[in-house]
Amino acid sequence: MSWDYELTLIRPGEITQDDIxxxxxxxxxxxxxxxxLQSVGRTEFYNAAVAGLRPEMVFVIHGYEYNYEQSVRFDGVLYRVIRTYATGFEELELTCERVAADG
Structure with a gap:
């Protein structure tokens, strides 16, 4: 497998206060x-479905690039990180589910 895809990690901005x-x-x-990219395993998919989750994609990134972001964008689609798993010293798997569009 090669590092051929771009993934956007999304972190919420800082909260500030106005005058009041x-x-x-x-x-x-x-x-x-x-x-x-990796496929979601069959066992993982069905176990997650029991908990009400729908894992759809697994992205493998370098662990040092991850800062506990809970949202990612891949190929124009927004995903929520539902699980992280360190597979080695430098690699981290992000198991993600698609975020439903509003209305």
Whole structure:
């Protein structure tokens, strides 16, 4: 497998306050990294379905590039990270499910 794909890691922006104390979320911080793709295993898929999750993609990235982001974008589609798994010293698997579009 080679690192042929781009994955955008999305982290929420910092929260600031206005003059009267209302919290204002900042713009999300996006970081583009290279990744490999893997299939979701059959057992993992069905076990997750029991818990109400729908794993769809597994992205393999370098662990040092991951900063606990909970959202990623791949090929224009937004995904939520439902599980991380370190497969070795440098590689980290992100198991993700597609985020449903609003209305």
């Amino acid at each position: 104390g209302n919290q204002i979320p900042g713009d999300p911080v996006e970081t583009v990294v290279l990744c490999k």
